[in-house]
Amino acid sequence: MINKKRNSIICSMCIRWLILLLIVLLLPFFLFLSLLIIVFSGWPIFFVQKRMGKDGKVFKIYKFRTMRKGSEKEKKKYLKLNEVDWPVFKIRNDPRFTRIGKFLSHTGLDELPQLLNVLKGEMAIVGPRPLPVDEEKEIAGVYREARRSVLPGIISSWILSGYHLMSFDNWMKQDLEHIRKKSFMNDMLLLFKALPLVLKLILKEIIG
Template sequence: MQQGVQLSSEKPLYDKIWRLCDILAAVVALIISSPLFLMIALLIKIEDWRAPVFFKQQRVGKNGRRFQMYKFRSMHVDAEAQLAKLKAQNEMDGHMFKMKDDPRITKIGKWIRKTSLDEFPQFLNVLKGEMSFVGPRPPLVTEYAKYSAYEKQRMLVTPGCTGLWQVSGRNNLSFQQMVELDLEYIDKRTLGLNIKIILLTFKEFTSKGSGV
């Protein structure tokens, strides 16, 4: 898309069908992964008994609405306070923070991040309707505040656990490339495209888990 082009996100039939798919898949995923949830929770508590198992962070969802996104805690409890000191080491351009060797990450956090297991609690967000299995990643409130009107179009739809950006290069892409991929997804999204993205995500997840 070109800057200034207004994107239409109206696909009512698709939205209803995909919402039903989200609900069914989230219920099944939560049931199947419950033993894994318990194991990760125990490992997090063993490393630091006083720290919470889950990390809740305010994110921006569809049409700018805010919600609490859930993750397994992969960082030390004072990670948010340390962020300001690390801003200069940001390895991502645009309105995002990425750092390869982030000192705030715990030992267990390195493993669950490498395998993307830290993201599993977002199944709860999907069940609540705050997220979808596929869609643009929800930005931080501080990041969204810096978006241009064009960039805010990426939040015209429900944000997702995975998306076109994640299976197209992820950290190797710039912020602007991420925006363009998200807008392309919003414009072209179909049930078939969603299934393709989920399969590519699963392939990447299993590769991480096997150490490939």
């Protein structure tokens, strides 16, 4: 038991060092994207929102800002365009996107700042996507308990399947299945599936 706990701590420390190294390597790219956001849509660079994490702990998630200022206040105006079942609100081609924001959202590059959340121990690279606090409280108890038992992730099977093509219930079932089968190897498999997909999305957005 002691060895298992010690190995877990060592593994966690190694992952954080790797994430820190990745952030340092990506810093020029971070600065480039930040500059694009400032040029095309002004300040702020980041979007910060409270999300539900492991063990019911609320944390602040970081994303590159993709929408115009005051977009949260406009949410009710576009409820009829929602492409995901209640209580989640998602629109693939959201009218509130900024010029650069649409590109960042469609390629998933807006999620890169969440490496900071991973570094802080609030998220993992692979895991169920963290929901906003008000949305998370609306989901069924069995799903809520399962999601709170693991760290939320930047990459999930839901994203790979295309969120706008999946019902909310199927999304929750898919997350539950991943949590039940969660292992280092399964996480690595999901990660390796995600990398070529992200590159494909970036090329698609650039080429048009």
